[in-house]
Amino acid sequence: MDFSLTQEHEVLRQSMKEFGERVIAPKVREMEETSEMPMDVMAEMAKLGMMGVTIPRDLGGTGLGHLARMIMIEEIARISAAIGMSLQMLHTGAGAILGGGNDEQRKKYLPDLATGLRFATLAVTEPAGGSDPFAIQTTAKLEGDLYTISGRKCFIENSHLADIHTVTARTGEGPRDISTFIVDKDTPGWRPGRLEHKMGLRGSQVGEVILENCKVPKENLLGAEGQGVRVALGGISAYGRPGTAACGLGILNGCLEAATRFAKERILYGKPIAELQAIQWNICDIYLDLETSRLLVYRAAWMLDTAQRADAEIAAAKFYATEAAVRAAKKTMDIHGAYGCMNEYAAQRYYRDAQLLISAAGTSEIQRMIMVRKPLS
Amino acid sequence: MKIVVCVKPIPDPSYWARLPLDPKTHTLRREGIPNVLGLLDKCALEEALRIRDSCGGKVTVVSMAPLSTLGTLYQTLAMGADEVVLLSDRCFAGADTLATSYVLATAIKKLGQYHLVLCGDKSLDVGTGQVAPQVAEFLAIPHVCHVLKIDLLDGGRVRVKAKTDDGHIILETDLPAVLAVHRGINQPRLVSLMGLVAAREREIKVWGASDLEVDPARVGLVGSPTQVAQVFAPQRRRRGELLQGEAEEMVRSLMARLEQAGVMPT
Incomplete structure (x- = not known):
């Protein structure tokens, strides 16, 4: 079993990381204050081909696939889960047409969606x-x-x-x-x-x-x-749930970074709180949740890329990564103490953002219902 | 226009705080630390791509590095480079800037005709700033460092704006030339998803010592006149000292200490 990513995936991750830090990060405060989508960021994402990641090349996309999509959304959501969520839902809209449409519909709509000319x-x-x-x-x-x-x-x-x-x-x-x-x-x-x-x-x-x-x-x-429910749920299962799960990964990454940074900088009892076992255990829990979530999300994406039926695995990835994001955000808040409640720190944003992932693309209870079909079948 | 860009994969700066030093080999232990391209290297590549896109031609990236950096160099293909040549051989290990420049220059000669060699002013990790001038010397062509702007002129010449300590200077030189670019010359492009797909069609060649027919005595550790005698992490300890007495006496004492510390202008 080979867990390594390809060169292409690694370069994609690096580029998305740079994009997030260079283009999205300066917009986050304004988004928090105005709740408005920065359309210039959307335009930049379209220019980089991010809308067409799973749309085949002959329909104007790059066809890089579901795992590439997960890596991309993870890195975007690490900086802004809001942008990650919006992006993943654009994929879901296109995915429903790709999965449920006929050739004529695909040719009519997908090239414009791949390039971001339309959403x-x-x-x-x-x-x-x-x-x-x-x-x-x-x-x-x-x-x-x-x-x-x-x-x-x-x-x-x-x-x-x-x-x-x-x-x-x-x-x-x-x-x-x-x-x-x-x-x-x-x-x-x-x-x-x-x-x-x-x-x-x-x-x-x-x-x-x-x-x-x-x-x-x-x-x-x-x-x-x-057959409408099948078409719509097909889009939600193949795009909406993995996309939401990848947003959870982004928040988990953000939590781990924020928690470790704060724990190393904050001095209590004459030493950084990172040296206190209680803090270490919380950081360890966040780390473990990130690693576990990533394995589940990447595996589900790999199954989609290899055309395997993956309803239960996708549900597991969505359930675990989003619940883990909520847990991690809570722990990140706890590590920050009172600072965690302040708008100057990202911890409170992760906490608010993570909770919204739970109901998106099916609540945790719905994911449990989907997952349990597999062992009971 | 045939442009060669020299780049150097370096350990990801976000891992530098946990890069251990090997006291025996006097090198960094890089196992498990991902490599990235430094900003200045990406600026050099960006400049090359812009020139190629406006004038036509070919951009070849050359790098002397271990085989494990193939993934990092793939990024240059995804940014738009036409080809990459990785110079990798066990005997290249431990090279100082002179031995590195010798290998790079030999590879550039082997590539055939070229008009421009672009480098970053200095690498982000070691930062000597010596490689670009040394490569130019080995190639026996002009070089300019700290380049902020490049304008191609008719007649095989180039005009560059280069940063100086006090401002900038405008220089003209014949091509081929080596230009080492300074921070701020451009904003390197991000890798697009289309770039990733296009990179699949392009090639990373790997050349070893035998491909280059280099003099074994001039490469790697044996070919390096610079030897690292000691490597250590600087101790950042602050120590306060209270001077007491009359003001004149304290100032005199302070001046003496500053002179002793070597921080006073001579």
């Missing part, structure tokens, strides 16, 4: 349900060659940023008659709703998407009618 997102959650995707109330009725979609989506990442929304809607009376559609934001009837004010991940957009008699051509149906 995509996936809109499933509604007030009636997110974890239960069959509970949605948005409807799509076929009249002639057009579907008329009406409904309201909530907690949608990149809600106001994305040009293309992949939305689920009810297309029949049966409980499982859900279909997925590509909706361009220029379609009459589409409009962004409320932009949420979040406790963490400030700077990434989460908000409502409203569809009022939004007419889309039937060519925009992704996959077959009635």
Whole structure:
């Protein structure tokens, strides 16, 4: 078993690290204060080809794959989990089209998404349900060659940023008659709703998407009618969950760096607190959580790259890395003492950001439900 | 325009605090420490890529380093270099700047025609700043250090702006020449994902002593007139001393101590 990364992956990590420190780090304070996405950062990411990491080369991407995507998001989220989350959701929007679309749809949408000329997102959650995707109330009725979609989506990442929304809607009376559609934001009837004010991940957009008699051509149906949950969950499983897990890795990295730096600098009882066993154990726990999470996340990505079924492994990676990020952020706060509560220190930001990863792309309870299918099957 | 860029993989500066010194070999123990390219080396490569992109030509990166640095050098391909030549041989180990420059210059000659050799002013780890001038001497071509700006002129000449202690100086010289670039000449590009894919098509050649036909007496430790006598981590201890007495007496005492410490201008 070879755990080493390729030269390509190592160079990618180095470049993403430099990008994060050079381009994103100077924006973090402003993002915290304004909750606004720095669009110049998005443009820089697009210029470096970061939007098309998993889109095949013949469709305008680089096709570097899922493991490369994890490394990239990890390094971005190390500096800003908000940017990491926004980026990973753009991949998820494109991934739903890549995984569920036909050749015509892929050729029509993916080249622009790969280069960042346009942004995509996936809109499933509604007030009636997110974890239960069959509970949605948005409807799509076929009249002639057009579907008329009406409904309201909530907690949608990149809600106001994305040009293309992949939305689920009810297309029949049966409980499982859900279909997925590509909706361009220029379609009459589409409009962004409320932009949420979040406790963490400030700077990434989460908000409502409203569809009022939004007419889309039937060519925009992704996959077959009635297969919408499969298409949407396919995107969430292959892109949304690993991407969220990689954001957890980024926070874990940030926590380990912040905790060790502070512990070495802070003097108590005449010596750095890093020499106190209680502090060492906390740092050790963060280190162990990072290492364990990384193994789980990278393995899941490797399975995706090698076209293996990986639902349980992805769920395990998402569950563990995000829960670990919350644990690590708490310990980082503890190590910092009162300083950890101050805005000048990143510890409090990690704490607020990490918690938001838990509900994204399926809560920890949902991940447990997915994981347990494997041993019980 | 054929441009050669000399680079040196160095231990990642973020690990320097834990780089142990070997008291026997007087070298750093680099096991487990990742290598990176220094900023000035990347500036030199960036300048080369910009010249190539505007004038056409080819950028070849040359580095004398262990084989374990292949991954680090891959970064230069991903940034856009056309080819990389790694000069690696056990007999090159322990080289000082003179022996290093000799090997680099020999490799540059072997590459054939070239118009420009670009280097960083100095490496980030050792920082002697000697390699670029020495390479130029071995190649018997002009060199300019501390370069802040490069303008290619007609007739095979180049105009450069170089930093001096008091400001800057504008110089012109014939090509080929060796130019050692200073911090601030440019902002090196980040490796793009497209660059990573493009690098798959490019090559890293490895040349050893036999490929270069170097004089064995002039390479590595045996070819190095500079020998490291001692290597140690500086002890940073502060010691306060209270001077007492009349002001004039204390000033005189202070001046004497400063002179003794060698910090007074002569």
